[in-house]
Amino acid sequence: MPDLSFEAACRDRGFKVIAGVDEAGRGPLAGPVVAAAAVLPEGFQCAGLNDSKKLSAKRRELLFTVLTEDPSVRWAMASVESEEIDRINILRATHRAMAEAVRLLGADVEHCLIDGLPVAGFPVDHQGVVKGDGRSLSIAAASIVAKVSRDRMMLEWAREFPQYGFERHMGYGTKAHLEALQRHGPCRIHRHSFQPVAQCSLLFEDEQG
Known part of the structure; x- marks a missing residue:
């Protein structure tokens, strides 16, 4: 299960505001790619918070509500639509959505824990955490926000198509x-x-x- 070890290590290095960053929707054939960023308070606990891919849709929705309604949790979400994905490619679109989600969190974010590999040219000091959504609570929280947000978008598109x-x-x-x-x-x-x-x-x- 993910914990706050990575976040604690960042605090030991002097960072105070640390955001977990993850995305949903790199692989689909339709719809946007969505990224989310989340800042958790020191000592944060949330029962069952884990990599969104390991959870049922019902459990993700419950955790999404818990996270987004908790005033101690800061979060932001950004998306890049399919037309832009076609224009700049999915990798660049993913990185653009991640950077925008972090920007929306606020200028005080000092360090990011990004699920996967480091991102060249990312606008905030960061590190990549391979399989981070199953290792870092901040990244796990971001994965929930990104996945549920994207699923809700796709349900809207399902009504149109x-x-x-x-x-x-x-x-x-x-x-x-x-x-x-x-x-x-x-x-x-x-x-x-x-x-x-x-x-x-x-x-x-x-x-x-």
């Missing part, structure tokens, strides 16, 4: 999603730079043409 079943797969490349792409072609929130979408788009255009 019911033919794709976004409410079931959240835009990931499941068999059902690929079959829907082949039947209907991509919609405006699909990532056309992702090969399965590009291929389906070409096939759909050929069939329609």
Whole structure:
């Protein structure tokens, strides 16, 4: 289970305001990539807080409410939409969303714990923590905020584009999603730079043409 060891080590180095940073939605074929940043108070405790991928949707929603309604927890979320992902690529889009989430937290953030590898050119002093969402409570909190925020966005898109079943797969490349792409072609929130979408788009255009 994640704990505050990384945060404590940062405080020992003189940092006072330390943000955990994580993202959700790098892999899907549709929808935005969402990043979140969270600053937890020293000694923070939250039963069951863990990597969002290890939790049920119901548990994530509960933890999201606990975190976002706790006045001692600072958090922010930012997203980059599919059109921008296509324009600058998913890695740069992810880093842009992360940087924006940290910016929204405030200028007093001194150090970031980022899930994964360090980010070149990141605007705040930081370190990468591999599998950090299962090791750092701050990153775990950010992972919950990012994942639940993105899922809620995809549920909204599911109402506009019911033919794709976004409410079931959240835009990931499941068999059902690929079959829907082949039947209907991509919609405006699909990532056309992702090969399965590009291929389906070409096939759909050929069939329609």
